[in-house]
Amino acid sequence: MRSSLTNNYKLNLIQWYPGHIAKAEKNLKEQLSRVDVVLEVRDARIPLATHHPQMSEWVGNKTRVLVLNRLDMITPQVRSLWIDWFKSQGEVPYFTNAKQGQGVIAISKAAQAAGVELNQRRRDRGMLPRPVRAVVIGFPNVGKSALINRLLGRRVVESAARPGVTRSLRWVRISEQLELLDAPGVIPAKLENQDAALKLAICDDIGQASYDNQLVASAFVDLLNELQVTASDLLPQQPLQSRYDLDSTTNTGEAYLHALAEHRYKGDVERTARQLLTDFRKGMLGTLPLELPPS
Structure with a gap:
């Protein structure tokens, strides 16, 4: 998304750093010394927008598995x-x-492969092998808890389709070989990149208190129009036209939102934005990427 897209939304900067996330991040840093992977x-x-700028600092020389x-x-x-x-x-x-x-299964294997090396080093020093300790880190609502439940084969971690459900850190034993630390979603204390922040809002990977539905829905339509020009072969054909019988390509996002409200939702713009x-x-709307690899 070009920076010009967010110029229209400068008055409503997206910022979200609730107390529980600040606290969890502090606890996470304390636990990282115990983690191998x-x-x-x-x-x-949105693989780029959901990359935390401090990730490499947290990982240090540990093994990192990108999911x-x-x-x-x-x-x-x-x-x-x-x-x-x-x-x-x-x-x-992965x-x-x-x-x-x-x-x-591939994630589990990748985490355990790191442990083979770790335990070989322990044996070389005359120490007993131990389970690999892995931590799952990512923005809120990207699917961390669902991943842990899948790795475990049963539901032990509450997961829900809204950011900020996991509030505290806890260790979960996956198998004899693997222990996992489930950490709450992390987010930069300050969202410097507002293009990325908008994508987080569109994808519901940030708390709803941080943004205005109508601004974000308008930005989403603008972004979609832009992608239809630059990468139409990678998107479903006219996703908004197919869903709502109303073409978006001739309108700005804001104009489209108002037109769609009249067309489908009795003029209720807020309801239209949420829908x-x-x-x-x-x-x-089909399989819609909001980011493509930088060329």
Whole structure:
């Protein structure tokens, strides 16, 4: 999304750093010394916007496994573009659909592979092997708890389709080989990049108190119009036209929102904005990436 897109929304900066997240981040830093492997979970629709700027500082010299969750919300074509791009950055992304359990076994294996090395070093020093300790870190609502429940094979961690459900840190034993620390969602104390913040809001990866539905829904339509011009081959054909029988490409996001309100929702713009965002989040508009690899 071009920075010009957010210029219209400057008056409503998106900032969200509730007390429980600040506290959890402090506790997380205290626990990191005990961790061997970091599972960094991002949203496959916005892999760059869901990268925490402090991640490399937290990981240090530990093994990091990069997990892109919500595989079901992007096309195989977009997925392979991201795989190629991350490989060019020297990284291997693992794609999962934690709700359905797709790709979860590979994550478990990747975490345990790191443990083989760890325990070999322990044996060399005459110490007993121990389970690998992994921590799951990511923005709120990217699917961390669902991933842990899948790794465990049963539901031990509350997960819900809203940010900020996990409030405290706790260790969960997955198997003889693996222990997991479930951490609440982390988010930068200050969201410097408002383009990224908008995408977090559109994807529901940030608390609703931080944004105005109508501004975010308008920005979403603008972003979609832009992507239809620059990458139409990677998107469903006219997703908004197909869903609402109203073409968006001739309008600004704001104008489209008002036109759609008249067309479908008795002029109720707020209800229209909420519906538009909900439809996107539930996949009703098709498999829509909001970010593509930088060319």
